Amino acid sequence: MDLTITDVRLTPILVADPPLLNTQGVHQPYTPRLIVEVTTADGVTGVGETYGDTKYLELARPLAARLTGRQIGDLNGLFVLAGAVTVDDSRVSGQVDVGGLRGVQTADKLRLSVVSAFEVACLDALGKTLGLPVHTLLGGKVRDTVEYSAYLFYKWAGHPEGVACEKDDWGAAVDPAGVVEQARRFKERYGFTSFKLKGGVFPPDEEIAAVRALAEAFPGHPLRLDPNGSWSVATSLRVAEELGDVLEYLEDPALGTVAMAEVAARTDVPLATNMCVTTFAEIAEAFAKGAVQVVLSDHHYWGGLRNTQQLAAVCRTFGVGVSMHSNTHLGISLAAMTHVAATVPDLHHACDSHYPWQSEDVLTERLTFDDGKVTVSDAPGLGVELDHDRLRFLHERWLNDSGALRDRDDAAAMRLTDPAWTTPSVPRW
Template sequence: MRITDLISTQIAIGDPPLLNAAGLHAPYALRIIVEVVTDQGFVGLSEIPGSDRTYKAMEELKPHLIGMDVFQFNAIKNLIREKLGGVEDSRGETPWDQRLLVHLFSAIEVACLDCIGKKLNKPVVDLLGGRSREKVPFSAYLFYKYEGAGGDLGFEVDHDQSGWLKARQEEALSPKQIVSQARAMCEEFGFQSIKLKGGVKPPEEEYECILALREEFGPNVPLRLDPNALWSLKTATKYGKKLEGLLEYFEDPVRGQEEMGQLAKRINIPLATNMCTTSFEDIPQSIALESERIILSDHHFWGGLRACIELNRICHTLGRGFSMHSNSHVGISMAAMVHLGAAVPHLDYALDTHYPWQVDEVIKGGKIKIENGFVDVLEGPGLGVELDRDQLQRLHQQFLNSGLKERNDEIEMKKVDPQWEFKLQRW
């Protein structure tokens, strides 16, 4: 089964004004929908973070991928390295990963697996080794935010909404407002664990938020805090000690493996990362420094679904916990996450997902359901989702209208506060 065409479509999906260490989310998040077309009529889907750089690289690869066998992942990976291996390809210092080659290969691999699953009439989870579980757990993902819903609504609130649709539009800058956001999200989706995106407010205020969440939800709901490496070692030590007994894990409070390793020796909270250990080459140093106890994988950033299966086995062998990181996405990436989450033998923590924050969808039938904090393994061949062509076109036009070419949270934040600047360490 060989590739006869590769179609990449840039889309923009509405994204609320969520705050993080790098600034403020734009009214739209950018994604690229990838379709691998084969000579047997099967079309495989995937989805990756969108930027002009990634889109142009995918278009550059297209003529070289035509004729490749969808089963030959090693040959496809070698081709990508050969054609684009000379590009500067670092993770960058933002909360999101900016490497190019792993993005590209993950997109092609997922779409090829979707094709193979459709040909064999098997779900992707079966191509990854089969089901380790029938339902995949997800965690609530809270954000400090300004009032607004993103997309066409911009910073205006539709006061006729209720429940989570209303809560996702409301301001959340205080502990009380964060608790209200958490309550609405958990009531809607049944989440049984909660993560707060930190690095936004002074550490004392974020600590107060965690206390407020613990008081509201009690000791049986695990809590997580992610300052996105914005705290100094001194600050993380001070508040880490105060957070002992409150957190399930502490995600990237400081920057880099060395500081994470030092912090791990000073506080009694498991440290997790998707910023300091982000590739297989990072793992030996991670083990030597004991920089974290939990690695948050992401098939977009680790080089695909099969790479994450390999990472899962390495983590288990080395005594490290395993879960998954997320970014703003639609249903194709959500489906891939579910298949991966169902397949990995050792899933130690509920997965992150931004999915409740996005209203736009590109798959038929609307958004994938999250019930009682779980997503059922998707039935049907391949990923188990189909493109809604009308929605794809609408979201592509939304991309064209948005004028956005890449994600830049600092630029968006400066529209609110012209004096604001991104800092590698803020507190």
């Protein structure tokens, strides 16, 4: 067999996204994603997926050009190649990564998010070549299914009138009753048994009421609340006290390790994060200060599936829980998440997934949830197949866009309804 990479294809696309609200604003009608295809001399193609904003494309293109002639098994070399690609620091340093809502973006974080797609594509191709599933390449699965949590959002019934968009049937959710109805639909359609609410949208008392309504409607179901660092320490502590009897954990109530540590020291409610710990360099301070009790990994943030396993091992060493964060993603990313999650021994919390919100995909067959779980595929590679016609259609949408949607901007989308809207300062409450 010849494992030499002979071709790398990058396809930026725009996929439909409902009007989901967060502390930054509202999702745009379409969101950018990047699909990576890596083909070997034997004609085997592996696929990967990551963010498709312009800054990611600018790094992915020169990295893709350097891969031809290399071996698909040279995964460590991906980081070396990415490190050699120049990144315009002025475009990322000090900026908030709106798409991921994970705090300040840096050139190194950008590189990791791009490398993740190439690593997954190489693992997929290697697995197909060897006839082995990705989880076997990662050391083998310890579970046959991976549990996911329903990802609830405050939501408008539709995007602003006059905006080109795909319609959805979820309806509005702007109060406790709407949130409960949304959760009921998630449970009926997918069988989810835990719920996470994206907060930071309305004043804390309204979000406390929504979580209380969920607890009443779904007794015994694990609940989570994530305001994306929009609260002060005092507000975080008040919410923790009010909801301490029903929350599985409170995710990033305050912004940054110092504030999170202060909250953690004064409440028994576990704190989770995908904002103050998103790289290995950020672990030491957060763990030493006891700022977080659960790290929500995201293989895009951390640079791939093997780094995710390393993170899980570090968390296990320090007695910190681990689960998985999710941003707007398609089936390739869900398959990759499921494979790596299947290999993590101490995965005691259901993983996040936006996938049910995405009505469009690039796969010939969508992944499915059964009782809130995804079955781990034992087929070679990721166990998914790319739908080239669908990929072409979504790429045409990207090509035909004027450029307004090629970079996710939740604040700009909100200004279509509220022209005076600006990204709120933190803490917002």
